[in-house]
Amino acid sequence: MEKKAFQDYYTEDHSHCYGCGRLNSLGLQIKSYWDGDETVTVFHPQACHTAMPGYVYGGLMASIIDCHCTGSAAAAAYRAEGRAMDTEPPLRFVTASLHVDYLRPTPIGGELEVRGKIIEIKGRKVVVAATLSANGEVCVKGQVVAVKVPEKLG
Amino acid sequence: MEKKAFQDYYTEDHSHCYGCGRLNSLGLQIKSYWDGDETVTVFHPQACHTAMPGYVYGGLMASIIDCHCTGSAAAAAYRAEGRAMDTEPPLRFVTASLHVDYLRPTPIGGELEVRGKIIEIKGRKVVVAATLSANGEVCVKGQVVAVKVPEKLG
Numbered sequence: 001m002e003k004k005a006f007q008d009y010y011t012e013d014h015s016h017c018y019g020c021g022r023l024n025s026l027g028l029q030i031k032s033y034w035d036g037d038e039t040v041t042v043f044h045p046q047a048c049h050t051a052m053p054g055y056v057y058g059g060l061m062a063s064i065i066d067c068h069c070t071g072s073a074a075a076a077a078y079r080a081e082g083r084a085m086d087t088e089p090p091l092r093f094v095t096a097s098l099h100v101d102y103l104r105p106t107p108i109g110g111e112l113e114v115r116g117k118i119i120e121i122k123g124r125k126v127v128v129a130a131t132l133s134a135n136g137e138v139c140v141k142g143q144v145v146a147v148k149v150p151e152k153l154g
Numbered sequence: 155m156e157k158k159a160f161q162d163y164y165t166e167d168h169s170h171c172y173g174c175g176r177l178n179s180l181g182l183q184i185k186s187y188w189d190g191d192e193t194v195t196v197f198h199p200q201a202c203h204t205a206m207p208g209y210v211y212g213g214l215m216a217s218i219i220d221c222h223c224t225g226s227a228a229a230a231a232y233r234a235e236g237r238a239m240d241t242e243p244p245l246r247f248v249t250a251s252l253h254v255d256y257l258r259p260t261p262i263g264g265e266l267e268v269r270g271k272i273i274e275i276k277g278r279k280v281v282v283a284a285t286l287s288a289n290g291e292v293c294v295k296g297q298v299v300a301v302k303v304p305e306k307l308g
Contacts, residue, residue: 013207014206016204016206016207017204017205017211018202018203018204018205018211018213018214019211021204024202024204026202048172048178048180048181049172050170050171050172050175050178051172051248052168052170052248053167053170057173057217058217058220058248058249059172059173059216059220059221060172060217062213062217062220062252063211063212063213063217064213066212066213066216094206094212094256095212096256097253097255097256098212098216098253098254099251099253100216100252100253102250102251105248
């Protein structure tokens with residue numbers, strides 16, 4: 001039995017996101033998991049996700065990093081409270097800022113692995129750093145400042 | 155007769171980008187133009203480009219800002235050399251870094267306007283700042299450091 005991804009715990013209202021919503025049939029539907037103290041997602045770009053021929057589109061990678069990090073922020077907030085992700089009240093985060101450094105062109109054709117590290121949890125804010133690798137080589141680094149959605153919107 | 159967009163001058167090799175390639179039928183195909191000393195693009199998100207219901211997906215806005223700013227960097231580099239965009243050799247830029255601040259949720263349904271300002275042109279590097287507005291209100295700010303593609307790849 002496959003373990004559930006962070007995004008599988010999102011409430012229905014939070015499951016339409018183009019990047020990570022399980023109910024968005026046209027979206028990317030990324031799935032993020034814990035791997036020890038890091039978080040991980042794996043994504044297979046389609047042929048259309050091209051920058052220049054042979055390389056992955058930067059905006060796609062920014063999108064994956066964004067959704068993976070907000071998901072990681074939610075998972076980290078539950079963990080910090082000693083709660084499972086299916087307990088109430090739900091915790092959900094949105095992006096306040098996104099920074100991405102493209103270190104080298106990212107080859108298209110294989111899978112991309114994004115790993116997240118929780119840098120800081122403070123009040124409503126969680127900071128997550130990410131690396132994106134292709135063929136075991138880090139091609140992109142990112143950082144997301146995620147902010148907890150107020151309960152009335154959550 | 156409609157004036158040509160920056161992206162309409164890209165060589166065929168640079169016209170497959172998911173964000174701005176005129177030859178990528180599945181992509182966003184953004185089109186950027188000069189408006190005085192600023193650059194502008196207008197984009198209509200589709201229903202699938204949702205974050206939470208009613209709001210635009212942040213990764214889409216990061217993608218539009220990214221491609222608009224690399225296009226603006228190219229246009230600015232031609233202008234700095236006193237050349238038209240259809241003259242040789244071609245100038246084309248890729249993203250070294252992308253920073254996006256999400257100031258408020260961006261309502262979905264209307265058009266998004268992204269405006270770029272050239273902050274710096276120095277050697278192979280061009281820095282472009284961008285604002286993204288919906289209904290006349292700035293919802294997102296971005297900054298891109300773009301780097302000229304070496305001629306052998308251009």
